[in-house]
Amino acid sequence: MSDSKSNTGRPRRKNMRAAEREKLIVEEAVRFFAESGFEGQTRELAKRMGISHAVIYRHFDSKDALIERVYDHVYLKRWNPEWEQLILDRDRPLQERLTQFYVAYADRVFDYDWVRIFVSSGLKSYGLTERYLGIIRTKIIEPAALELRESRGGPEALPPSDTPPADEIELFWGLHGAVFYIAIRKYVYNIPLEINVEATVRATVANFFEGALHGTRQANMQAF
Template sequence: MADSTKTQTAPRRKNMRSAEREKLIVTEAVRFFAECGFEGKTRELAKRMGVSHAVIYKHFESKEALIERVYEHVYLKRWDPNWDSLVLDRSLSLQERLTQFYISYADRVFEYDWVRIFVSSGLKSYGLTERYLGIIRTKIIRPAAMEFRYDCGRADDPSPLTEDELEVFWGLHGAVFYIAIRKYVYGEPLEIDIKQVVARTVRNFFKGITEPGPARP
């Protein structure tokens, strides 16, 4: 049964500064869109906040502008710039680098709001999911694939990365993220140690791509 407090009108917040009100709208919008998806109406959001519908549009010219701010708040602000250099740090093995990255990544993004907004944005074609996956592709997937070439003795290979090479590391990314999907979208009660599961997922991935397959007859 849904929490009845979610549908009640919040008490009005008076005498707030403009910047504080705008920040509050974004904070409330994050949870609202996580619960209702992007099809949720801003009028209902205003009702939950205990303000008039016009208050939201005083700070945001459109629903799309509010969604853009939600994207910045939920996704861009959580990106750790240290991750970029971590993937390229050859003082560690590629397996160690990706293990550290995905443990840190899971710690930051495995949350109800983040996961559900990510899925909702993909279904509603607001372009947020595509933009975020573009960041993952540029900063994680492509560098990891290039580093794997280096490990395989192909550092001087001038040919562009193939989609097959990239897909291998998308597979790893998807395997890690599916843990969050099961918990926050499917509602499975996962009683697991996320760090251990992520580390094992990365370890099994590298075992699979580095061990030779069965001999062909």
């Protein structure tokens, strides 16, 4: 047997190239933090990996630097820039656009590591959750709120450069939260999902638009 192989046929970790080891540390850190939260210690991560504590700090200057790489690996690399253009595609009804977005979004982020790290970051104030929600707000929530106003037409339409009122933004946060709560139930509360996720997401968006349009009709009736 070659000295570079273990009994399982995998390369011995001590012979791994620096880039390969760094990638492995990030991947192991993702699952470690998902299970232990960000209070988990890098010494425990090293022990779990079967490497010395110093090896981690040979690749990352600090625990914060490792967490930053985890954020990039789990969140930024899963973001699809095409979603941003989808929300603005006025050749299609807004309900259809948001349905397609949330079906794709759920497929991408309904993941054990993604959800648990997201929640852990919010509880421990590492700032990752706030940064990611900033992306959701600027790339999805605010544009969708403006698109809803545009689809309604009339004097309530706003220029694209303006920010929708806080109460309208909050409506879309409610939609986003309703979709994401499905994942919270499964990966944080460990409640088995006895539903078809895609069908539930589609129904959630449909219910949102039924309410939004109902609110518009009520406002129009009160104007006369």
